[in-house]
Amino acid sequence: MRKLNLPSYTFKVQTDGGKELIYDFIRKKYVVLTPEEWVRQNFIQYLIHEKNYPASLMAVEKKLMVNHQPQRFDLLIYNRKGQARVIVEFKAPSVKITQETFDQAVRYNMALKVKYILISNGMQHFACEIDYEKNSYTFLQDIPGFQVIL
Numbered sequence: 001m002r003k004l005n006l007p008s009y010t011f012k013v014q015t016d017g018g019k020e021l022i023y024d025f026i027r028k029k030y031v032v033l034t035p036e037e038w039v040r041q042n043f044i045q046y047l048i049h050e051k052n053y054p055a056s057l058m059a060v061e062k063k064l065m066v067n068h069q070p071q072r073f074d075l076l077i078y079n080r081k082g083q084a085r086v087i088v089e090f091k092a093p094s095v096k097i098t099q100e101t102f103d104q105a106v107r108y109n110m111a112l113k114v115k116y117i118l119i120s121n122g123m124q125h126f127a128c129e130i131d132y133e134k135n136s137y138t139f140l141q142d143i144p145g146f147q148v149i150l
Contacts, residue, residue: 001038002093004122007046026060035092039122040074043090045063046143053077053146058131064111073108077149093120102128116149 012023013033021030022041031037040060047053057078063070077089087106091097097119105117109130117137119126127140 001033002035004039004042004093006046006122007040007050009042009049011041016055024060026055032043035094036090039093039120040090042122043088043120043125044075046137047146051143051145064108067110071108073082073112076112076114079150084114086116086118087112087114088118088120089118093122095119095121097124097126102126109119116144118143 012022012030014021015031016030020033022033022037023029024031024041024089026036026044044055044060045059047058048055057080059072059076059078060070062076063072065071073087073088075086076084077086079085085109087105089101089108091101095101101119102117104117109117113132115130117128117130125143127143128137129140129144130137
């Protein structure tokens, strides 16, 4: 898989029926290793090892309803009180991050009302903090650590 703009991590990878699989220890199962999945697994490790996010407070690819339509977010991070605090949207490294990518994350956030939105294609990473009182958002210089999102 492609080298990303993240530190290097070690993963369990295996082949089954001609498909390459990577072990997702958040979901506790092997999943098909797509370019987007490669970004997700590396970014999760980055959040855990570099930003001190507890793996136990992460949820991967869970369904939610947005305008009565089922959607599936890439990664949701909770605080220790069980409140959703961060939604993360992943794209493959070859996919350019556009306004449409942000719009997708914002649509998910209509149902979740998180404080932070992170977007990454493994090469570029964006972090926004939402201000609900001012109905605005601010781009952050860096991915916030776990202590910041509390």
